[in-house]
Amino acid sequence: MQKIIEMRDICKQFPGILANNHVNFDLRKGEIHALLGENGAGKSTLMSILFGIYLPTSGQILKNGEPIEINSPNDANNYGIGMVHQHFKLVEVFTILDNIIMGVEPNKFGFVKRNQAKKEIEDLCKQYDLSVDLNSIVQDVSVNMQQRTEILKMLYRHNDILIFDEPTAVLTPQEIKQLLNTMKFLTKQGKSIIFITHKLDEIMEVCDRVTVLRRGNVIGTVETKNTTKEDLSRMMVGRDVIFNIEKKPAKLGDIILEVNDLTVVSERTKKNVVDHVSFRVREGEIVCIAGVDGNGQSELGQALSGLIKTNSGEIILKGVDVTHKSIRFRNDNGMSNVPEDRHKHGLILADTLGNNLALKKYHLKPFQNHGLIKTKPIYDLAKKLIENFDIRSGEGFKARMGALSGGNQQKAIIAREIDKDSSLFLSIQTVRGLDVGAVEFAHNKIIEERDKGKAVLLISFELDEVMDVSDRILVMYEGKIVKNVLAKDITVEELGLYMAGVKKDTVFPDKISQPYTPNEETQEEMTNE
Amino acid sequence: MSNFNSKIKAYWKKIHKSDGFSALTGALLAIAIGLLVGMVLMIIINPENSMQGIGRLLKGMFNNPRGGWIGLGQMLYRATPIIFTGLAVAFAFKTGLFNIGATGQYTVGIFAALLVGVLGDKLGAFQWIVAVLAGMGAGFIWGAIPGIFKARYNVHEVITSIMFNYIGMYLVNGLLNSNSLKTLVVDGSTNRTVKIDQTARTSYGFFNDLFPNSGLDISILIAIGTAILMYFILNKTVFGRELKSVGLNRDAAKYAGVNEKRSIVLSMAISGMLAGLGGALFILAPSVYNLGTVYPIENVLLNPGFDGIPVALLASSNPIGVIFSTTFVSYIKLAGNSMQGVGFVAEIVEIIIAVIIYFSAFSLIMTQNIGNIKVFIKKFKKKKQKEKPEFKGIDPKAGEK
Numbered sequence: 051m052q053k054i055i056e057m058r059d060i061c062k063q064f065p066g067i068l069a070n071n072h073v074n075f076d077l078r079k080g081e082i083h084a085l086l087g088e089n090g091a092g093k094s095t096l097m098s099i100l101f102g103i104y105l106p107t108s109g110q111i112l113k114n115g116e117p118i119e120i121n122s123p124n125d126a127n128n129y130g131i132g133m134v135h136q137h138f139k140l141v142e143v144f145t146i147l148d149n150i151i152m153g154v155e156p157n158k159f160g161f162v163k164r165n166q167a168k169k170e171i172e173d174l175c176k177q178y179d180l181s182v183d184l185n186s187i188v189q190d191v192s193v194n195m196q197q198r199t200e201i202l203k204m205l206y207r208h209n210d211i212l213i214f215d216e217p218t219a220v221l222t223p224q225e226i227k228q229l230l231n232t233m234k235f236l237t238k239q240g241k242s243i244i245f246i247t248h249k250l251d252e253i254m255e256v257c258d259r260v261t262v263l264r265r266g267n268v269i270g271t272v273e274t275k276n277t278t279k280e281d282l283s284r285m286m287v288g289r290d291v292i293f294n295i296e297k298k299p300a301k302l303g304d305i306i307l308e309v310n311d312l313t314v315v316s317e318r319t320k321k322n323v324v325d326h327v328s329f330r331v332r333e334g335e336i337v338c339i340a341g342v343d344g345n346g347q348s349e350l351g352q353a354l355s356g357l358i359k360t361n362s363g364e365i366i367l368k369g370v371d372v373t374h375k376s377i378r379f380r381n382d383n384g385m386s387n388v389p390e391d392r393h394k395h396g397l398i399l400a401d402t403l404g405n406n407l408a409l410k411k412y413h414l415k416p417f418q419n420h421g422l423i424k425t426k427p428i429y430d431l432a433k434k435l436i437e438n439f440d441i442r443s444g445e446g447f448k449a450r451m452g453a454l455s456g457g458n459q460q461k462a463i464i465a466r467e468i469d470k471d472s473s474l475f476l477s478i479q480t481v482r483g484l485d486v487g488a489v490e491f492a493h494n495k496i497i498e499e500r501d502k503g504k505a506v507l508l509i510s511f512e513l514d515e516v517m518d519v520s521d522r523i524l525v526m527y528e529g530k531i532v533k534n535v536l537a538k539d540i541t542v543e544e545l546g547l548y549m550a551g552v553k554k555d556t557v558f559p560d561k562i563s564q565p566y567t568p569n570e571e572t573q574e575e576m577t578n579e
Numbered sequence: 580m581s582n583f584n585s586k587i588k589a590y591w592k593k594i595h596k597s598d599g600f601s602a603l604t605g606a607l608l609a610i611a612i613g614l615l616v617g618m619v620l621m622i623i624i625n626p627e628n629s630m631q632g633i634g635r636l637l638k639g640m641f642n643n644p645r646g647g648w649i650g651l652g653q654m655l656y657r658a659t660p661i662i663f664t665g666l667a668v669a670f671a672f673k674t675g676l677f678n679i680g681a682t683g684q685y686t687v688g689i690f691a692a693l694l695v696g697v698l699g700d701k702l703g704a705f706q707w708i709v710a711v712l713a714g715m716g717a718g719f720i721w722g723a724i725p726g727i728f729k730a731r732y733n734v735h736e737v738i739t740s741i742m743f744n745y746i747g748m749y750l751v752n753g754l755l756n757s758n759s760l761k762t763l764v765v766d767g768s769t770n771r772t773v774k775i776d777q778t779a780r781t782s783y784g785f786f787n788d789l790f791p792n793s794g795l796d797i798s799i800l801i802a803i804g805t806a807i808l809m810y811f812i813l814n815k816t817v818f819g820r821e822l823k824s825v826g827l828n829r830d831a832a833k834y835a836g837v838n839e840k841r842s843i844v845l846s847m848a849i850s851g852m853l854a855g856l857g858g859a860l861f862i863l864a865p866s867v868y869n870l871g872t873v874y875p876i877e878n879v880l881l882n883p884g885f886d887g888i889p890v891a892l893l894a895s896s897n898p899i900g901v902i903f904s905t906t907f908v909s910y911i912k913l914a915g916n917s918m919q920g921v922g923f924v925a926e927i928v929e930i931i932i933a934v935i936i937y938f939s940a941f942s943l944i945m946t947q948n949i950g951n952i953k954v955f956i957k958k959f960k961k962k963k964q965k966e967k968p969e970f971k972g973i974d975p976k977a978g979e980k
Contacts, residue, residue: 357834378836387834395834400827409824409835418817 053115054079054242055100055131055211060109062095064453067444069095070106071266077211082233082243084253084274086286087263088457088485093246096263097213100244101133102126132204133213138196140188146199147171147184150206174205179235193343194225201232212236213244218252219482222342223513223546230256248485249514250279262286287487297497300521303333306384306474306505307354312363314349323349325529326363331474336496336506338520338537340513342549346529347509348390351478354507355387356380357395368473381410386467388477390509396463397451404432404447407466431469439465440491457484464492468499475499478509493519513542527551602895606939609893610907613935617927628921635918636928639910642917645792650913652790655799656864658909660685662802663857664887665894665901666809667722667850671736672896673813674846675826680725680740682884683747684718684851688858689874689881690751691717696775696863697764706779711859718855719848721747726847730840736847744880752876765876774871781863794867798860802902805853809898822846854884889936908932 055077062070069092077083087093098104100111102120111118113129120126126133140149147164150171156163168184175181180198188196197217204212214233218226233243234256245257253260254274262269262285269285307330314324323346331337341347352358354365356377364373368384381387389395397406408428411417416427432447441461443449451459464480475496481489496519500506510516516523516537523540525533525548532554533540547553617636622629635642643650664681671678678684692714699706725739755765755772766773784797813819824832825842833839861883866872890908894900915928 355834376836376838377833378838381836389834394828394830396831398824398828398831401824405820409831412820413817413836421816421818423815423817423820 052079053077054113056112056115057096057100058110058112060096060099060111061107062092062099062104063107064444068266070099070109073109073263073266073268075261075268075271077242077244078258079242080237080240081258082237082245082256084245084247084257084260085263086247086250086253086260086282088265088286088487091263091286091485092266093263094215094455097133097215097244097246100126101131101213127207127209129211130209131211131213132207132209134197134200134204134215134217136215136217136219138200140196140199142189143187145185145187146182146191146195146202149188149199150184150203154207171202171206174202178205178232178239180232194221194228197221197229198232201236210240211242211244213246215246216248217245218247218249219512222549223542224550226252248489250282250486253282254279264288283486286485289487298501300336300500301334301503303503305330305332306368307331307476307507308364308366309354310364310366312350312353312365313361314346314353314358315361316349321529322361323529324353324360327526327529327531328363329524329531329534331505331507333473333503333505334500335521336500336508336519337522337524338508338510338516339524339526339531340510340516340545340549341526343511345526347511347526348478350526351387351390351476351509354476355385355389357389378413381470382414384473386470386472386475386477388463388467388480390478392456392459392463392482397459399450399452401451402447403436403441403443403449403451403454403462404428406451406462407432407435407447407469409466410470435462435465435469441465457488460484461488461492464495468495473504475504475506476509477507479511480508481510481512481515489515513545516545517542524557525549527554530554531557533557602897602900606893606895606900606904609935609937609939609941612938613931616934617931620927620930621923624927625922628923631921632918632923635921636911636914638917639914642914649790649793652786652793652795654906654909654913655790656794656796657912658905659798659802659864660857660861660883661886661890661909662799662806662902662905663860664854664884665890665905666802666806666887666898667718667853667857668887669891669894669896669898669901670809670813670853671846671850672891673826674822674842675829676726676729676843676846676850677737678722678725678740678847678850678854679737679888680722680743680747680851680884681854681887682880682882683740683744684721684854685858685861685884686744686747686751686881687717687721688714688855689862690754690858691855692859692862693764693772693775693874696779697773700776700778703778706776707781707863710775710779710863711856714855714859714862715852716855718858719852721855722851723844723848726844729847730843740847744884748880749878752878755874755876766873769873769875770877771873771875774873775863779863780865780871781860783865792868794864796864798864801856801860805856806898806902809853813898854887857883889932892936893939895939 053076057073057075060070060073060075061068073092073096075096085093085097095104099106100120102122102125105121111120118129120129141152144152147168151162151167156166171184180202182195182198182202183191188199217229221229230252233245237243245253247253257274259271259273260277260282261271262282264286309330310328312324312327313322315321316323325346327350329337339347339350349358353360356375360373364371366372367380370383372380372383393399398409405428408417408431411431412423412428417424429447435441436443436447439461441454442458443454451462454462460482467475467477477496480496481492484492493515496506496508508515508520520537523533523535523537523545524531525545527549528551532551533548534557614636618633621632621636625632640650640654641647643653664685667681667684668678692710695702695706695710695713699709702709721743725736725743728734728739729736754760764772781796781798783795784800786795786797813823821832821837822842822845824835824837825839825846829839832842862872862874864872886908890901890904893904911928911931915925918927919925
């Protein structure tokens with residue numbers, strides 16, 4: 051079949067790290083080609099080179115057999131290459147229509163011909179079966195529709211090579227299915243797609259071929275029909291990955307975190323983003339708050355960690371009311387917290403890896419003495435954590451945090467928080483941007499913490515994580531908890547219904563957080579106390 | 580022997596790669612470019628006297644008719660207040676704040692020290708130290724106010740601190756002209772403040788013997804000590820680490836448990852305190868021939884406060900670096916004075932300083948990317964050698980395969 055894009059012998063050298071080492075990659079016309087690899091394997095670098103964000107150190111790009119030169123995203127666009135970024139590049143206060151035509155507005159003497167554009171886009175929508183409301187403002191529409199807007203942006207620019215960078219990370223199962231169907235449909239219309247994802251199921255479902263990268267090298271390109279999930283993950287990680295996490299039954303202990311009637315009012319909309327939420331987390335259990343992004347989970351997480359103020363209700367940590375206590379008090383008194391936004395809250399990117407690993411500890415002994423910072427314990431801690439958590443950095447703990455790949459940054463945060471040895475491990479989107487190997491590692495660490503008797507509260511938008519790791523699931527919809535259920539008692543499909551707000555239950559915060567007993571009847575009795 | 584060589588090489592590599600090294604080479608490169616621009620300018624403006632002018636530019640304080648040694652003392656004397664304001668600006672920079680209000684803080688520092696220095700004669704031996712502390716306190720408060728606005732209401736510190744420059748200056752002048760103070764501290768004939776009591780003046784220390792009649796007093800030692808102390812606080816203490824984290828990423832510092840609002844207020848206040856200390860030591864200085872220093876009541880913002888900004892920039896906000904950058908600026912300003920003797924305006928020096936600041940930002944980028952520049956030049960040469968059109972950045976082996 052015809053090779054529409056060929057990348058030959060691409061090398062990209064960053065300080066201290068060779069991100070791409072003689073990578074060969076080709077995309078055939080009309081196929082979906084998955085790009086798979088661990089964090090920091092060089093996928094994003096390779097695609098950034100194709101999209102003109104980076105220049106390769108050496109190597110060549112060919113389109114339809116002709117060598118081409120891509121120096122900027124504009125060049126890429128002229129060659130028909132479009133990209134849906136993991137974080138959408140939309141102007142939030144513009145309408146969808148304006149976002150789609152931005153930069154290529156059809157105009158007469160500088161006046162935008164909106165009606166003409168609108169008609170063209172409506173035709174596109176019909177042709178590709180993508181429904182969007184062109185007159186809505188982007189910030190008011192769902193993530194799902196924002197993504198369709200990004201796809202339409204590429205189609206409107208007549209791009210025929212489409213790059214999707216982890217597009218399913220932000221969607222519900224139903225929406226993922228829809229997106230995968232759209233992708234298949236697009237290839238039938240003659241588009242070619244490069245699909246970056248960590249989710250092997252999705253690859254097996256829609257892709258024709260997979261190229262696996264590991265530490266900057268191509269491990270191989272295989273036809274999907276000739277391979278299995280297990281093979282792919284072995285190629286990617288270099289060892290076997292266990293998909294079904296083994297875990298012992300939970301041994302519940304005392305209540306560690308008690309949230310009573312917590313309400314957070316959004317400053318912007320004046321609505322209750324967290325709406326009278328109550329729940330308990332006990333020692334030795336993993337509670338997972340599931341839900342589609344934007345239903346108040348982020349605010350709940352921030353309220354628990356102290357980043358935003360609560361409007362009513364109370365947060366009790368190990369019997370101490372911390373509702374109005376400082377963040378440092380919570381940090382020092384038994385709360386570990388992996389924040390949602392690692393760049394904004396989790397890390398100081400301009401500082402070194404070593405200092406970031408000690409970010410929550412340097413004011414404690416032995417890292418300081420009479421207010422003077424002691425560097426040796428900080429370095430020792432950093433070395434230990436880098437080793438134990440396999441944080442890959444070009445220059446060790448002296449590396450600038452911002453120079454690490456996203457996955458390794460996340461690993462650094464997880465390492466720091468687990469090392470704190472707190473009784474509550476609060477983690478929001480723990481595995482965002484992590485590859486299967488690292489996800490497995492992080493999940494095992496979390497389960498290890500649980501087995502040590504820690505209380506774990508995860509807030510996750512990813513159903514796989516919710517189903518695999520948690521002992522108990524709380525579903526959040528529009529700021530309220532609409533379901534409280536043991537993980538073994540619910541299916542993915544049913545969970546999806548709760549997440550979408552189709553089903554709602556009256557939830558009693560303590561119903562299932564009683565000491566765990568395998569017998570259903572005794573459990574019922576105990577809840578009546 | 581080879582072992583020794585390799586050790587030196589490794590050491591050199593370590594130094595070569597450090598941020599401090601690239602900041603230093605960047606600053607030196609910028610200074611060279613700035614001086615070059617100044618010389619070219621002088622040749623264009625006044626070709627006949629240009630050689631003489633350039634000579635004086637390079638000689639700096641050694642133009643002093645009483646000899647280079649006295650000139651050296653004078654240079655340090657002039658540098659002292661600017662070291663303090665430079666430290667003020669640098670400290671704020673390090674903690675992520677732009678304190679453009681150093682001149683206001685410097686002025687209130689002068690005012691507070693002046694009042695104690697003139698009116699506090701009952702304090703006796705403590706008059707000097709109380710005057711210094713009063714200046715520091717005034718600067719502390721004057722810096723803290725923009726900090727509070729920033730921390731509580733997110734008003735940008737540049738706007739508030741600029742405004743507080745004017746508020747400070749007019750307030751001080753207004754108070755000096757008020758009925759209760761005018762008779763006590765203002766000399767009506769010159770419209771300047773009266774001289775500080777002898778007991779409140781800063782001691783010359785051994786500098787009177789070392790650099791006689793240059794005006795240099797022990798303030799310079801206090802300045803150097805303060806710079807070292809600031810370096811120590813910023814780099815070695817938990818307190819400094821917290822202030823710096825807030826500067827690098829306010830949200831992450833907050834998340835990590837730092838009280839970021841308190842840190843911002845404290846950063847600004849300490850910065851203001853440094854400027855205030857500079858003001859206090861300026862007004863308390865015994866000055867050349869022991870005449871004492873005065874504050875002219877004019878509606879003009881004082882220069883040393885603004886000079887702090889370029890010296891902090893040139894030093895990449897390193898407190899120790901501020902000592903050296905200020906010394907250089909003061910050296911070149913003295914050169915500007917003596918250049919007037921051969922028909923050049925002293926403002927050429929201002930142009931040179933401006934060019935240096937501009938290039939110090941630019942050359943920092945250059946020195947950090949020296950590797951990339953080398954690669955680029957190599958590529959460029961290769962491209963020229965092979966005349967056939969080729970894709971930029973190709974490994975030549977790629978085509979052969």
